[in-house]
Amino acid sequence: MAVITGGVARARARDVPSVLVTFDPHPAEVVRPGSHPAQLTTLSRKAELVEGLGIDVFCVLPFTPELSKVPADEFVHEFLVDRLHVAAVVVGQNFTFGHRALGNVELLTQLGQRFGFAAEGAKLVTVPNHGAADEITFSSTYIRACVNAGDVRAAAAALGRPHRLEGIVVRGDRRGHELGFPTANLSTPRYAAVPADGVYAGRFSLLNAANRPPLMAAISVGTNPTFSGRERRVEAFVLDVDEDFYGQRVAVDFADRLRDMERFDSSDALVERMHDDVRRTRELLS
Template structure:
């Protein structure tokens, strides 16, 4: 997959394109349906499949005091989209200048001129352009004039009739419901972040931990003890992680500490990708470090049993 960062790096394409457009935060099953529809059309017609997304999330710029937390950072989003067989991925930097671009200019300059678009695939209620004045109807009218087709992919609903959305996934994570979140995402819940230096409390328990610093706007699940896998290079390592405070050590600040089983090499400044599989328990205060260590051992035993089936 060819990755293009910014409109300034986008040149006119030789092949005609089928383009899917959206923020695609989480790359959940609804997003995957949109992107897969574009890939299928492109392959059938011998055209390029293109995904256009925006970074940061448009609401970070338009409503900075009321922006949503981010389900997937850009690196993970790129990885998930690449796995869907996309040929080209354009990441448009969303800022106040781009927010002023009219729907007409976006269609004319980006879709028609640069991508030579033949098909546009978007989700239900898609809007774009300055003031969100562009919509499905506008795209269809533009397509009639400039010879491209538009496909609107309807929202997907759960078995219970609830619409699948990034907002719903954020709420499920907030409630600690990993299973439901995973079903709607269509892939595991991931956390990514940089390993920073900690206070050394992990060594006191006999279980060394990597302290993870995530993006400020990252969606982090409900406080608790979880199990999953940590990606180091191309290898998945069984792990147990504490998301939240450490009351036994009188630490109130919410943190992410990961104990990677059978791994003791330094990881400072490395970016780790953590795949969450299950929530083991709530966080609690223990009477002393020894009692905490006994609980961690029990957590690890339970984690091994769960991960053996994952």
């Protein structure tokens, strides 16, 4: 957000369009197949977010093995200068680019002097690490670690918004319906950053109904150990709504973690705990 808003401000000062350049798929997956990191946002969601920050053009470069071999100086000349005619470039101060990531902010500044554009490495955003001498640096790696640990509050603090999962509601085993807690079972994208197993308070949105406000939801992530489940699922029990969401594109925003995933001795014990989950969800989100 710091990089993007800095770029938008410089574009407006020069009266030129602001362009955000990103890659898809993630470069790591192309360079080292099987190493794709967990995805914090889908491309469509990313487009919505950057538009909200004032970006005029969202440019997605297909990352291919050929592109990964383009030297840093050649990338700047071909993509930034010849194609985009850049007036200024804003990146994070630890930014690297080009073949073997040999390009950095220093090289970008030198190339800017040669080709006539300004280059700036924005400072990394840090916050105090309570109880430790060092600071926490906000980064996608840090946020993925928070999500993976189930600390969705820390992830939201770094993101500036709740962590979101998107997906299509698909048919499950309808066990929640039998227990009086019908859930929307999300089929999420392949690399989606799914929080650690547990129960969360959050909000449920229909992506094809922009005018409908988000709904409170208790969200379960895990294998449903009470019934010896094996498939890891993301299921949302939407509060105060009796509606069939099958086949719809939805999003769940994680607000807080309620508890770990537990195995209960009986359905009655599980239902009692689910009532408590709903109560706490309502309290947290009201």
